[in-house]
Amino acid sequence: MKINITADIKSTVCDILVINQFEGEKTTEELANKYAIDEDKFEGKLGTTYLLPTYGKQAARKILVLGLGKKEELNTDKFRIAVYKAIKKAMQMEAKKVAFEFTGVDFNWAEQFVYGSYMADYSFDKYKTKKDKKVEEIYVNCDEGLLRRAEIVTSGMKLTRDLANEPAQFATPSKLAEIALGLGLDTKVYEKEDCEKMGMGAYLAVAKGSSQPPKFIHIKYTCPNPRKKIAIIGKGITFDSGGLDIKPPASMLTMRDDMSGAACVLGIMSKINELKPDVEVHGIIAACENMPGCSAYKPGDILTAKNGKTIEVDNTDAEGRLTLADALCFACEQGVDEVIDIATLTGACMVALGNVAAGIVGNDCDMVHNIINAAKEVGERYWELPMYEEYKDSLKSEVADMQNTGSRWGGASTAGLFLKEFVKDAKWAHIDIAGVAFMDKPMNEFIKGATGAGVRALINYISK
Ligand code: BES
Ligand code: MG
Ligand code: ZN
Numbered sequence: 001m002k003i004n005i006t007a008d009i010k011s012t013v014c015d016i017l018v019i020n021q022f023e024g025e026k027t028t029e030e031l032a033n034k035y036a037i038d039e040d041k042f043e044g045k046l047g048t049t050y051l052l053p054t055y056g057k058q059a060a061r062k063i064l065v066l067g068l069g070k071k072e073e074l075n076t077d078k079f080r081i082a083v084y085k086a087i088k089k090a091m092q093m094e095a096k097k098v099a100f101e102f103t104g105v106d107f108n109w110a111e112q113f114v115y116g117s118y119m120a121d122y123s124f125d126k127y128k129t130k131k132d133k134k135v136e137e138i139y140v141n142c143d144e145g146l147l148r149r150a151e152i153v154t155s156g157m158k159l160t161r162d163l164a165n166e167p168a169q170f171a172t173p174s175k176l177a178e179i180a181l182g183l184g185l186d187t188k189v190y191e192k193e194d195c196e197k198m199g200m201g202a203y204l205a206v207a208k209g210s211s212q213p214p215k216f217i218h219i220k221y222t223c224p225n226p227r228k229k230i231a232i233i234g235k236g237i238t239f240d241s242g243g244l245d246i247k248p249p250a251s252m253l254t255m256r257d258d259m260s261g262a263a264c265v266l267g268i269m270s271k272i273n274e275l276k277p278d279v280e281v282h283g284i285i286a287a288c289e290n291m292p293g294c295s296a297y298k299p300g301d302i303l304t305a306k307n308g309k310t311i312e313v314d315n316t317d318a319e320g321r322l323t324l325a326d327a328l329c330f331a332c333e334q335g336v337d338e339v340i341d342i343a344t345l346t347g348a349c350m351v352a353l354g355n356v357a358a359g360i361v362g363n364d365c366d367m368v369h370n371i372i373n374a375a376k377e378v379g380e381r382y383w384e385l386p387m388y389e390e391y392k393d394s395l396k397s398e399v400a401d402m403q404n405t406g407s408r409w410g411g412a413s414t415a416g417l418f419l420k421e422f423v424k425d426a427k428w429a430h431i432d433i434a435g436v437a438f439m440d441k442p443m444n445e446f447i448k449g450a451t452g453a454g455v456r457a458l459i460n461y462i463s464k
Pocket of ligand 1: 318319320344405406434
């Protein structure tokens with residue numbers, strides 16, 4: 001799909017011209033007059049569409065009216081979703097060229113238009129012999145700078161979504177490392193032996209049950225006089241079977257998405273040379289599989305993380321925090337000001353917030369709130385969870401400094417407190433995307449499957 005800027009939408013040659021109508025405004029009558037037709041049937045509810053009968057008076061072009069809901073209630077999120085719906089409708093109608101003309105939309109909608117459009121264009125059909133039909137050309141009149149920048153972001157999201165949608169047989173730790181090395185950035189991949197030397201006993205324990213070798217990935221973007229230095233760590237469990245504490249089939253089914261955090265890091269880093277933020281960015285992924293093989297780590301094992309802290313394994317399915325523990329230690333050693341980890345970490349976060357919002361915790365109020373606001377601006381929802389000290393009680397171990405799992409209750413907060421033990425001298429935020437990284441059915445601008453969670457939000461955050 002290609003988006004073209006055209007000042008003269010009226011005379012653009014296209015299959016469908018999309019025009020908008022607000023709910024409760026009798027604009028179809030005006031529209032009918034404008035296009036010399038006589039219909040007035042459409043209510044303009046948000047995201048609904050109505051094909052205006054043009055009685056041959058508009059040559060080959062069809063006119064699709066897009067409802068934007070009540071004018072005073074329209075916001076950037078609603079606008080984006082409406083654009084998505086319009087393009088999906090155009091696809092159903094097998095249109096190839098679609099022009100858009102918006103009237104009465106008061107905010108600068110260029111970015112949201114791009115997000116909505118590319119979300120509608122997205123499909124994961126590489127393994128299907130019959131491909132989805134797509135819109136090829138879009139014509140619109142908007143701010144070109146904003147449009148092109150949003151295109152860079154959506155193209156990062158596409159990589160993220162593709163990787164998270166890929167079956168685990170393809171998206172292995174080695175594959176993630178190969179992709180990272182191909183980004184044209186300063187990238188180092190640490191092998192198992194290197195990680196042993198670095199003392200990453202928590203991460204390596206998780207990798208033990210799999211025949212896929214672990215790959216610890218460090219991608220670095222530098223710029224002259226960086227305003228600050230940030231590390232973004234993505235959970236990179238390329239398949240989470242649960243390990244010896246194996247998951248039931250229904251819970252395991254989508255666990256190829258357990259590297260969505262890693263895919264987010266790769267999506268961001270793949271575009272960083274084009275985005276050129278004035279910030280140093282380290283992308284870090286401790287990639288491995290969590291499998292119940294004969295050398296798998298076992299419940300009751302005691303692990304030593306990179307910072308020397310010992311962890312009793314009380315559940316092998318709480319593996320993400322073990323891999324993140326060593327990654328957090330590594331990130332803090334890079335001398336960064338801020339560390340953000342993004343992870344499909346807990347089912348508990350999904351129970352708390354559903355698939356509507358990600359959970360966020362951190363050790364610095366301002367940083368957490370700035371991330372929440374940056375996310376909101378681009379259409380992602382992050383909700384702060386508490387990190388009361390009491391949650392930590394359940395992480396107490398009789399035999400080690402802590403255990404990895406703790407109580408079911410408040411599980412997302414407990415996981416946050418566990419991670420905090422591995423953060424040294426940096427501002428830190430942890431984003432739990434377990435609920436939002438992967439949709440089990442279409443929602444808003446997403447089809448079933450990976451959503452690219454975190455890409456829009458974190459690019460916006462690092463660009464500020
Ligand atoms: N990868 C899962 C969390 C998850 C659940 C992600 C659902 C996406 C959707 C994580 O490794 C996990 O298994 N967590 C356990 C932790 C428990 C054993 C403390 C969970 O949430 O059940
Ligand atoms: Mg698990
Ligand atoms: Zn997991």
